[in-house]
Amino acid sequence: MTHFRQSSRLPWRLATVLFMSWFLAGCGINDIPTYDEQVKAAWGQVENQYQRRADLIPNLVETVRAYAQHERETLTAVIEARAKATSIQVDAGTLDDPQKLQQYQQAQDQLSGALSRLMVVSERYPELKANQNFLALQSQLEGTENRISVARRDFIAAVERYNTEIRTFPGRIWHGLLYRDMPVRESFEATTQGAEQAPQVQFR
Template sequence: MKKIVTIIGVAFASLFMFTGCGYNGIVSQKEAVEQQWANVENQYQKRADLVPNLVATVKGFAKHEEKVFTELAEARSKLGGTVSVDASITDDPEKLAQFQKTQRELGAGLGRLLALTENYPELKSNANFLDLQSQLEGIENRIATERKRYNDAVGAYNKSIQMFPGVITAKMFHFEKKAYFQAEEGTQKAPAVSFD
């Protein structure tokens, strides 16, 4: 009987040490995902903060383009309900998809705003506008970089909770998979180019 109790005790101690190390690793990877999510949000927030300055500059030159300004303001106001430092959005693919949709709407509005410059040559040469446009391009590049880093962190975390021995620890402590950023609809196919 004493031998059985010793074996069970050793098994539990081994299991505790085994899951303790796995637990710490999973927690570290989960934190890396959440930290990277904060970096993504930070870049999106910088873009949202840049919008009023960009709109104000363009408004000075294109007073009768009110429809574009209204659409952009509406897209930015939608972000008020979705841009937050709450990383729980990464646990729900539907919430993350809604976040991406809202960000795409703002991006489309910014695209229409920048397209106005073709109608206003004096705007294209305005130093303030050129500076804001440059800042926006830099932010868009940083958003793409941070999204990739986020997806990399999610991949490492998701793999660790699905592979042995991490899967045991993940099930014991209810670690769930995180959602990835997905490519936008239609980006999987290269556009057809014709020189006819």
């Protein structure tokens, strides 16, 4: 009889466990770590697109130099800005550091400014503007800038969703109980070997 009673209780215990799992999932207990992973994934895309841009710069500088050797100051500024931008790394471990994130963004913005000045300089050289390699690089650069904008927008949206979750009910409760080590995030790794080094460009 005792064995029968114990056996009859097993389905009820199993049902209780399944119900509690469903209930907790429905209450959003997993939302915070899920949104946290989405933030990290979105940041990875931001890094990827900035790295894609950095990878285009050595060829771009070489192409411009071939037609505009007198623009030494502008070319040097691009090289130095690239070196600085690729030397600052913000990965999942430092994504919660507002100062590091600001330094990263400032360096990328400086590189954007240097590239803009380089594009202005290219307007002075008709042969450069007609060069097929330059036109291809310019097109790739423009496409990459667009992808950077999209990646940054997606990152900002992911951070907003994460921050909203831990500040509102019921996420605020789960944050206080289970996820205290996951802070509010600021809204706004290099992938290529040697990206931290400036491209070697010899001026003649």
